[in-house]
Amino acid sequence: MDARLADVLTERIRAGDRERVLALVSELHSADLADLIHHLPFADANALVGWLHPEQGAEVVAELDDELRGDLLEDDGTIRISELLDAMDTDDAADVLADLPQEVAQEVLPRLEDAEEVEELLAYHEETAGGLMATEYVAVSQDWTVAQATEEVRRKAIEVDPVYVVYVVDPREKLLGMVPLKRLLLAPASSRISAVMDPELISVDPHEDQEEVARIMERYDLVVLPVVDEGGKLLGRITIDDVVDVIREEAEEDIALMSGSGPDEDLSTSVLKVSKGRLVWLMVGLGGALLSALVINSFQAVLEEALVLAMFIPVVMAMAGNAGIQSSAISVQGLASGRLWPGELLNRFAKELLVALVNGIVLSLVFGVLIVVLQSTGILVLDPGRSLLLAMTVGMALLAVIVLAATMGAVVPLILERMGIDPALATGPFITTSNDIMGLVVYFLVATTLYL
Amino acid sequence: MDARLADVLTERIRAGDRERVLALVSELHSADLADLIHHLPFADANALVGWLHPEQGAEVVAELDDELRGDLLEDDGTIRISELLDAMDTDDAADVLADLPQEVAQEVLPRLEDAEEVEELLAYHEETAGGLMATEYVAVSQDWTVAQATEEVRRKAIEVDPVYVVYVVDPREKLLGMVPLKRLLLAPASSRISAVMDPELISVDPHEDQEEVARIMERYDLVVLPVVDEGGKLLGRITIDDVVDVIREEAEEDIALMSGSGPDEDLSTSVLKVSKGRLVWLMVGLGGALLSALVINSFQAVLEEALVLAMFIPVVMAMAGNAGIQSSAISVQGLASGRLWPGELLNRFAKELLVALVNGIVLSLVFGVLIVVLQSTGILVLDPGRSLLLAMTVGMALLAVIVLAATMGAVVPLILERMGIDPALATGPFITTSNDIMGLVVYFLVATTLYL
Numbered sequence: 042m043d044a045r046l047a048d049v050l051t052e053r054i055r056a057g058d059r060e061r062v063l064a065l066v067s068e069l070h071s072a073d074l075a076d077l078i079h080h081l082p083f084a085d086a087n088a089l090v091g092w093l094h095p096e097q098g099a100e101v102v103a104e105l106d107d108e109l110r111g112d113l114l115e116d117d118g119t120i121r122i123s124e125l126l127d128a129m130d131t132d133d134a135a136d137v138l139a140d141l142p143q144e145v146a147q148e149v150l151p152r153l154e155d156a157e158e159v160e161e162l163l164a165y166h167e168e169t170a171g172g173l174m175a176t177e178y179v180a181v182s183q184d185w186t187v188a189q190a191t192e193e194v195r196r197k198a199i200e201v202d203p204v205y206v207v208y209v210v211d212p213r214e215k216l217l218g219m220v221p222l223k224r225l226l227l228a229p230a231s232s233r234i235s236a237v238m239d240p241e242l243i244s245v246d247p248h249e250d251q252e253e254v255a256r257i258m259e260r261y262d263l264v265v266l267p268v269v270d271e272g273g274k275l276l277g278r279i280t281i282d283d284v285v286d287v288i289r290e291e292a293e294e295d296i297a298l299m300s301g302s303g304p305d306e307d308l309s310t311s312v313l314k315v316s317k318g319r320l321v322w323l324m325v326g327l328g329g330a331l332l333s334a335l336v337i338n339s340f341q342a343v344l345e346e347a348l349v350l351a352m353f354i355p356v357v358m359a360m361a362g363n364a365g366i367q368s369s370a371i372s373v374q375g376l377a378s379g380r381l382w383p384g385e386l387l388n389r390f391a392k393e394l395l396v397a398l399v400n401g402i403v404l405s406l407v408f409g410v411l412i413v414v415l416q417s418t419g420i421l422v423l424d425p426g427r428s429l430l431l432a433m434t435v436g437m438a439l440l441a442v443i444v445l446a447a448t449m450g451a452v453v454p455l456i457l458e459r460m461g462i463d464p465a466l467a468t469g470p471f472i473t474t475s476n477d478i479m480g481l482v483v484y485f486l487v488a489t490t491l492y493l
Numbered sequence: 494m495d496a497r498l499a500d501v502l503t504e505r506i507r508a509g510d511r512e513r514v515l516a517l518v519s520e521l522h523s524a525d526l527a528d529l530i531h532h533l534p535f536a537d538a539n540a541l542v543g544w545l546h547p548e549q550g551a552e553v554v555a556e557l558d559d560e561l562r563g564d565l566l567e568d569d570g571t572i573r574i575s576e577l578l579d580a581m582d583t584d585d586a587a588d589v590l591a592d593l594p595q596e597v598a599q600e601v602l603p604r605l606e607d608a609e610e611v612e613e614l615l616a617y618h619e620e621t622a623g624g625l626m627a628t629e630y631v632a633v634s635q636d637w638t639v640a641q642a643t644e645e646v647r648r649k650a651i652e653v654d655p656v657y658v659v660y661v662v663d664p665r666e667k668l669l670g671m672v673p674l675k676r677l678l679l680a681p682a683s684s685r686i687s688a689v690m691d692p693e694l695i696s697v698d699p700h701e702d703q704e705e706v707a708r709i710m711e712r713y714d715l716v717v718l719p720v721v722d723e724g725g726k727l728l729g730r731i732t733i734d735d736v737v738d739v740i741r742e743e744a745e746e747d748i749a750l751m752s753g754s755g756p757d758e759d760l761s762t763s764v765l766k767v768s769k770g771r772l773v774w775l776m777v778g779l780g781g782a783l784l785s786a787l788v789i790n791s792f793q794a795v796l797e798e799a800l801v802l803a804m805f806i807p808v809v810m811a812m813a814g815n816a817g818i819q820s821s822a823i824s825v826q827g828l829a830s831g832r833l834w835p836g837e838l839l840n841r842f843a844k845e846l847l848v849a850l851v852n853g854i855v856l857s858l859v860f861g862v863l864i865v866v867l868q869s870t871g872i873l874v875l876d877p878g879r880s881l882l883l884a885m886t887v888g889m890a891l892l893a894v895i896v897l898a899a900t901m902g903a904v905v906p907l908i909l910e911r912m913g914i915d916p917a918l919a920t921g922p923f924i925t926t927s928n929d930i931m932g933l934v935v936y937f938l939v940a941t942t943l944y945l
Contacts, residue, residue, distance in 0.1 A: 044836045072712045080834060195679050203716075204675045205657070222674045223656045227647050259741065260524045262734035264655075264716050281733050282714035288737065289711065292744030293826055299751055300822035301815055312844060316851040319819050323856055323895075326815040331863060333807030338873060344803055351796055351803040355785030355929060358810060363753055363778040363922055367771050370752030374745055382532060384496045392764060399768040404775055411783060421790060443775075470815055477807055 043073075047080050054085045059092050066093070071100035079109060079309055087113055091121075099128030106309060107140050114141060123152040131155050132175035132283070135162035162277075170254050171247030173287070174268045174277030177201045180208045181234055183217055188230040190220065205265045208275055209238045216267055216275040218242055244269045247276055252377075254279060255287045295373070298465040301326070322470050329474030333358075333481050340485040343493060349423065350488050353435045354481070360404065360439055361446040361480030362473045368393050369450035369472050373464045376454060386455060390448070397447035404443065405436035430492060438487040445483065446476040495525075499532050506537045511544050518545070523552035531561060539565055543573075551580030559592050560762065566593060575604040583607050584627035584735070587614035614729075622706050623699030625739070626720045626729030629653045632660045633686055635669055640682040642672065657717045660727055661690045668719055668727040670694055696721045699728055704829075706731060707739045747825070750917040753778070774922050781926030785810075785933050792937040795945065801875065802940050805887045806933070812856065812891055813898040813932030814925045820845050821902035821924050825916045828906060838907060842900070849899035856895065857888035882944060890939040897935065898928040 046065070053062045066074050066089070078086045078101065090113050093101060102110060102125055114122055114137075122141075126134040126149065138146050138159065153159055158176040165171025179197050181190040190207055198204075206219045218238040228237045244267045245254055258266050264281040297306065301322030306315055337344070337354070344351055372389070375381030381389065412432040415421035423431060450472055454464035498517070505514045518526050518541070530538045530553065542565050545553060554562060554577055566574055566589075574593075578586040578601065590598050590611065605611055610628040617623025631649050633642040642659055650656075658671045670690040680689045696719045697706055710718055716733040749758065753774030758767055789796070789806070796803055824841070827833030833841065864884040867873035875883060902924055906916035 044834055070713060072714075076832070079832070080837070191678055194675065198675065198679060202675075203657075203673065205655075205716075221655065222678060223646065223650065223654075226643055226674060226678045227650060259734075259737050261522060262524075264657075264733060281716060281737070282711075285711050285733070285737060285740065288740050288744070289830075292740070292747075295744075295748065296751065296822055296826065299748065300818045302819045302822050306823055312847045312851065315844075315848050316855075319816075319848065320852055320855060322819070323812065323815055323852055324859070326811045327808070327856055327860060327863075330808040330811035331860075331867075333811070334804045335867075335872065337804045337807065341800065341804075344800055348793065348796055348800070351800075351806070352786045352789045352793075354803070354806050355789065355810060355933065356779070356782040358807060359778045359782035359785070359926065359929065360775065362814075362925070363775055364771075366752045367754045367774070370748055370754050371758055371767075374748065378741075382496055385532070392767075395764045396767050396771065399764065400772055400775055403768075403772060404779055407776070408779060408783075411779075415783075415787075420787065473814070474811065477811065481807065 051085050075101050075104035095124045095128045099125045103133040119148045122149050127154050130175045131158045135159050168251045170245045170249040170268050173279045173283050176277045178278045180210045183209050183235040185234045187228045187232045215273045216269050251287045255284045258284050295465040299469045301470040326470050332478050336481045357480045357484040358477050361442045361476040364443045365446035365450035365472045365476040368447040372451050372454040393451035397444040401440040401443035405440045409436050434492040438484040442480040503537050506540050527553050527556035547576045547580045551577045555585040571600045574601050579606050582627045583610045587611050620703045622697045622701040622720050625731045625735050628729045630730045632662045635661050635687040637686050639680045639684045667725045668721050703739045707736045710736050747917040751921045753922040778922050784930050788933045809932045809936040810929050813894045813928040816895045817898035817902035817924045817928040820899040824903050824906040845903035849896040853892040853895035857892045861888050886944040890936040894932040
């Protein structure tokens with residue numbers, strides 16, 4: 042259905058049939074329209090966005106991917122851009138402005154209705170509470186009556202939407218508490234706000250990291266979270282829809298790190314940009330693999346004596362990689378969810394060691410049995426006198442490699458976290474590569490000791 | 494701080510000082526208390542949960558991990574359990590009940606105040622809209638006035654919390670529309686609901702998958718979503734806090750699949766259960782690695798002739814693995830976010846091929862240069878007459894392997910999706926293993942053709 046609508050739209054756009062196009066898209070939700078625009082050829086998308094009425098245009102532009110949005114707005118004049126930004130909430134306007142080229146942003150900013158607020162928001166890092174908050178909210182005094190507060194909600198009804206709670210502030214805008222809309226609806230009109238407000242209130246500092254903001258809203262089931270400065274002054278509010286996007290983005294970022302794809306890679310990213318993002322990781326992988334190659338090279342004498350050992354290189358590498366990724370994933374998630382307490386790190390470590398021992402022993406035994414079976418069926422032809430010793434050698438190496446790799450996997454994310462580096466990095470090509478190298482060293486050392 | 498509180502609590506619990514313990518925890522948010530309980534020794538956690546007042550106990554128990562909750566409730570009598578469940582929303586009560594042993598659940602269910610509703614909820618699969626929805630909501634008739642609707646909100650104020658919207662239904666409970674709380678607050682008391690209601694409404698079927706529910710609420714920035722049956726009858730509502738949990742869970746599930754850790758693994762899961770969950774994947778990996786070993790074994794004659802080829806086995810495996818994971822991750826995410834349209838699969842495929850070609854060529858060249866550098870510095874000692882041919886051979890094999898692995902990585906998730914299997918599986922050990930095998934075959938074939 043979407044694809045068909047895209048075809049019809051493209052045709053009407055090319056025919057220059059503005060009225061019909063606007064009629065076709067007027068009923069669409071901005072999220073659906075933004076999605077559709079991502080699938081249109083660029084020239085058609087550009088024409089369509091240019092035709093949209095400012096209100097719909099603003100909503101749609103706020104929903105677009107950064108890259109496409111930048112390309113679409115590039116040719117627009119400052120008047121059109123400021124018209125679109127004025128129709129957005131301040132948080133969206135600041136986000137869009139931050140992604141525009143410096144010269145354009147500097148021209149657009151002073152023209153905005155809320156120029157001052159948007160400029161303040163721009164000062165915060167994009168991935169902090171300040172970067173997420175909007176300055177649209179309803180604030181009332183605690184001396185007011187419920188009727189006066191309701192009137193304030195009415196006055197701000199268009200600007201602030203949706204409203205979940207009304208914030209209570211003192212004359213210096215210090216946050217004192219809040220009144221959920223339900224309570225405002227149910228309380229007698231003449232009640233004082235101070236009598237119905239909820240003085241206990243979770244709030245965040247504007248410099249708080251967005252992951253922590255998400256964690257707080259998730260943990261306490263909040264749909265809106267006030268942002269206050271050190272003095273307790275109310276600066277803005279963060280709504281759950283923005284935080285849902287943060288949670289999704291952070292998850293995608295972790296997956297990108299784990300898989301070594303570029304952090305900003307998207308279906309619409311260009312081939313060269315995708316190549317560049319991935320090449321960084323492939324180079325890291327290549328460097329690591331060359332180190333593995335040098336390890337094998339330095340044990341060339343061992344291989345010359347027993348070429349059969351080459352056969353099990355993939356087994357050692359695969360098991361080192363798998364065991365390391367498994368244990369690092371659970372460390373990374375424990376850290377990400379805040380469920381792993383610093384005092385419990387030793388427990389965590391001991392548990393990984395136990396799991397690795399159990400798995401290492403089971404796998405070594407299974408491996409030994411498989412080798413015997415493969416040989417007895419003739420699939421694998423080994424020196425009959427030494428095949429048991431070979432199975433034991435590789436089995437012992439496997440056990441050692443699995444225990445070492447799992448331990449590294451559990452510990453490296455904790456070290457990275459302490460160094461202020463995203464621990465998800467440890468679940469990716471980085472840990473796989475270092476475990477490969479370590480695995481091969483262990484394998485050849487064990488083989489030299491036991492088999493030769 | 495949390496850890497210190499845990500110590501104080503443990504001490505007071507063991508001293509049997511119930512009053513002091515309840516005083517210590519009474520001010521804690523249920524999410525914080527649940528977190529704390531996860532870090533207490535089991536016996537102390539059990540005593541503490543048994544002491545809690547039903548309201549706080551219900552909130553805390555609903556927040557616990559399934560496993561710990563089951564263990565804690567095991568010894569409780571049906572009276573205590575039904576007391577706790579009665580203090581929960583129906584969706585939480587159904588979730589808790591579903592995790593209890595069959596016999597216990599059957600004894601508890603008939604004792605519940607909302608037995609009928611909970612039983613209906615239990616009939617839905619846990620991971621569907623029906624499994625997420627609560628049957629607590631405010632419904633009004635379109636003939637009512639705003640004052641009457643407000644009165645209905647008041648009547649249900651304790652049972653339904655929070656309230657974001659009031660649903661409008663006909664006498665047969667068919668959903669007609671909704672009125673946001675803000676509009677109810679601002680409209681004149683004598684207005685008809687039919688005049689202020691919003692007739693356009695996004696809703697879902699109770700059998701809709703929870704991932705799709707999350708996608709809809711995320712896409713349209715909803716905080717609450719009504720669930721209706723085929724006839725349009727209102728069955729319940731899903732609130733955003735439950736969906737936030739779904740998004741987090743799905744992301745963790747994807748990461749677990751990618752890393753091959755057990756799907757239900759948590760920091761508190763026991764060693765044997767963790768071992769079992771991971772062993773499945775390690776076995777798959779071991780099986781694949783043995784196939785790789787057989788590939789090498791079948792090319793043993795090649796290795797005997799040119800042992801130097803063994804050195805680059807890790808390079809081929811690492812590049813096949815990395816390139817495959819990179820391209821599969823982006824396919825998996827495209828599918829998960831719904832941004833990848835079926836009609837665009839061919840484009841996606843062509844793009845991956847281009848990226849792989851670019852990266853393959855760059856990496857092969859870099860590899861060749863590195864080999865020359867390593868040899869000229871004496872770190873790597875190669876047969877001088879054939880080192881260029883060797884670099885070319887491995888370079889050609891790398892190019893072929895990267896292109897094949899990236900293509901497989903892009904396509905396999907799409908095939909899995911069509912077969913109804915979670916495509917995240919393809920980003921995990923599965924694709925790495927199959928790419929390893931394929932990479933080795935290609936490598937030895939290229940080497941046989943070019944180098945020998």
